[in-house]
Amino acid sequence: MKPRHILALVLLTLGLIMAAIPQNTTHPYKLSPEALLEHVNSGMQYVTPDEIADMIINEDPSLLLIDIRPENEYEKFHLPGAINIPLSSLLDEQWKPYLDQDTRLNVFYSNSTVNANQAWMLTRQLGYKNNYVLQGGLNYWAETIMNPSAPPSTSPDEEIARFEFRKGAGMALGGGAENATSGADNPAPALPKIAPKPTRKRASGGC
Amino acid sequence: MGPLISYNIISQNTNFLLAFLIGVGFGFVLESSGFSSSRKLAGVFYGYDTVVLKVFFTAAITAMLGLLFLSLFNWIDLDLVYINPTYLYSTIAGGIIMGAGFIMGGFCPGTSFCAASIGKIDALFFIGGLFIGILIFAEGYPLWEGFYKAKYLGIPTLSHALGLKDGVVVLGIIIVALGMFWVGEWAEKKFPREEY
Numbered sequence: 001m002k003p004r005h006i007l008a009l010v011l012l013t014l015g016l017i018m019a020a021i022p023q024n025t026t027h028p029y030k031l032s033p034e035a036l037l038e039h040v041n042s043g044m045q046y047v048t049p050d051e052i053a054d055m056i057i058n059e060d061p062s063l064l065l066i067d068i069r070p071e072n073e074y075e076k077f078h079l080p081g082a083i084n085i086p087l088s089s090l091l092d093e094q095w096k097p098y099l100d101q102d103t104r105l106n107v108f109y110s111n112s113t114v115n116a117n118q119a120w121m122l123t124r125q126l127g128y129k130n131n132y133v134l135q136g137g138l139n140y141w142a143e144t145i146m147n148p149s150a151p152p153s154t155s156p157d158e159e160i161a162r163f164e165f166r167k168g169a170g171m172a173l174g175g176g177a178e179n180a181t182s183g184a185d186n187p188a189p190a191l192p193k194i195a196p197k198p199t200r201k202r203a204s205g206g207c
Numbered sequence: 208m209g210p211l212i213s214y215n216i217i218s219q220n221t222n223f224l225l226a227f228l229i230g231v232g233f234g235f236v237l238e239s240s241g242f243s244s245s246r247k248l249a250g251v252f253y254g255y256d257t258v259v260l261k262v263f264f265t266a267a268i269t270a271m272l273g274l275l276f277l278s279l280f281n282w283i284d285l286d287l288v289y290i291n292p293t294y295l296y297s298t299i300a301g302g303i304i305m306g307a308g309f310i311m312g313g314f315c316p317g318t319s320f321c322a323a324s325i326g327k328i329d330a331l332f333f334i335g336g337l338f339i340g341i342l343i344f345a346e347g348y349p350l351w352e353g354f355y356k357a358k359y360l361g362i363p364t365l366s367h368a369l370g371l372k373d374g375v376v377v378l379g380i381i382i383v384a385l386g387m388f389w390v391g392e393w394a395e396k397k398f399p400r401e402e403y
Contacts (some may be wrong), residue, residue: 007265008385015271015381018374024279 036124045120046135047107049144051064053169056080057106064104065134067109077145079109079141080173083191087115090122098191109134109141114204145170210287234321243322245313245329252310255400257391264384271377295358312336 039045055063056079065082074084084097087110099106100123108116108131116133123131134141148166151159155182211217217225240262250256277283309315312333314322316319319337322330348355366376 004388008388011265011268011272011381012385014276015268015374015378018272018275019378021279021374023372023374097266130349 036121039124041120045111045117045124045130045131045133047105047137049141050130050165050169052134052141052146053166053173057169057172062104064098064106064109066098066119067110068108068115073111077138079138080201082109083159085119086155087119090119099123099131100126102129104130106131107134108132112137114138129142145173210283233317234324237318237321238325242318243325244328245322245327246320247387248315249310249313250400251391253400254391254394254398257388258394260391261388264387268377268384271380272379275377290362290364292362293360293376295360297355297357297399300354308336 049200052063052065056065063081067078067084068080068087068090069084070086070088071084074082074086078084083098084100089095090099096106108119110116113133113136116137120131121131136144145166148163151163212222227329236237237243241258242262247256247258274283274285274288278285312319312329314330314333316337319330319333323334342347346352365371365380366373369376371379
C-alpha cells in the first residue's frame with residue numbers, strides 16, 4: 001500500500017469517528033477557581049450605596065441597576081430605574097445582551113448581598129465584564145441612604161459631610177418612606193434598548 | 208484552554224513570536240516542496256501538476272479534524288476561533304482577481320514571497336504588483352467602500368447552512384477532497400508535461 005493510500009485511510013477513519021460522535025458544545029469556563037477566589041477576597045465587585053445614590057440622582061446613563069430578587073419582591077419595591085432579572089432566570093438567553101456588554105456599569109442588588117454575589121460570580125465565570133454588586137444590598141441601602149443616622153457632633157468633618165449627602169440623597173430618592181413606594185407609583189421602567197454585541201472576543205487572524 | 212491568546216495564557220508578543228516561527232517553518236516547507244516554481248503552481252489550472260490542490264486541501268482537512276478533536280477534548284473553544292466574516296460581493300470579486308492573478312503571475316501571495324526569498328525575479332515583479340494593488344485599494348477605498356461592505360453575511364459556516372453536525376460536514380469534505388485528489392492524479396496522467 002502506498003503512503004498516500006494509508007494517509008487517505010487515516011483521514012477517512014478520523015472523519016468517520018468525528019461524524020459518528022456527538023459534537024462538543026460545552027464552553028469551558030473562563031476563570032480558574034483560584035482567580036475567582038482572589039477576586040472574591042479582594043471585594044472588587046462592590047460599589048458603595050453612596051456612589052450608586054450619586055449616580056441615580058445625576059441620572060448617569062451608564063448605570064444599570066439589576067434587581068435579582070423574585071418578580072413579586074421587585075414589584076413591591078425597587079430602586080429607581082432598576083430592571084428585574086430574577087436570579088433563577090439569570091442565564092436565560094434574553095438577558096445575555098444586558099449582562100455581556102462593555103459599555104454600561106451593571107450593578108446587581110438583592111436584599112442582602114448573598115444573591116447578588118451569586119449572580120456576580122456566575123457572570124464573572126462566564127467572562128462577562130462590568131458587572132458589580134451593591135455593597136450591603138437593599139438593607140444597607142435603607143440604613144445608609146434612606147434613614148441615615150446622624151453621627152455625633154464630635155465626628156470628623158468627612159463623617160458629617162457624608163451624613164449630609166446621605167440625608168440629601170435619601171430625600172431626593174423618597175427616603176424615610178421607602179416601604180410605601182408601591183409598584184404603581186414607581187412602575188417598572190421600560191427595558192433600555194440594547195444593541196446586540198457584534199462580536200465576541202475572538203483570536204484575530206486570517207490568511 | 209484555547210485559543211491561548213483569548214484566554215490570556217500567552218501575551219500578544221508571544222503570539223507574534225510563535226506566528227513568526229510557524230511562518231518560517233511554513234515558508235521552508237513550501238519552498239522545499241517546490242511551491243516557489245510558478246510553473247508548478249500554474250500547473251493546477253492546466254492539469255499537469257495538481258500538487259498545490261493536494262497540499263492545500265490536505266492541510267485544510269487536517270486542520271479541520273485537529274480543531275474538532277481539540278474541541279472534543281475541551282482543549283479549545285471553537286466559538287473563540289476567528290472566522291473571517293463574509294461580505295459576499297467583495298468575496299466574489301476578490302476571488303476572481305486572485306484567480307486571474309494566480310494564472311497570470313503563477314504565484315499566490317504567500318508563494319511569491321517564498322520564491323522571492325530564493326531570488327526569483329518574476330516573484331519580485333509579482334510582489335511589486337501586489338503592492339501596487341494594495342496601494343490602489345487603500346487610496347481608492349472611499350470609491351469602493353460601499354461595494355466592499357455590501358451583502359454582509361456574518362460568519363456563515365457549511366454546517367450551519369446545511370443544518371448538519373460539524374463532524375458530518377468534515378467527513379463529507381474529506382470524501383470530496385479524496386475524490387478531487389483522484390481526479391487530479393488522473394488529469395496529471397492525461398495532460399502530462401515533460402519539462403517545467
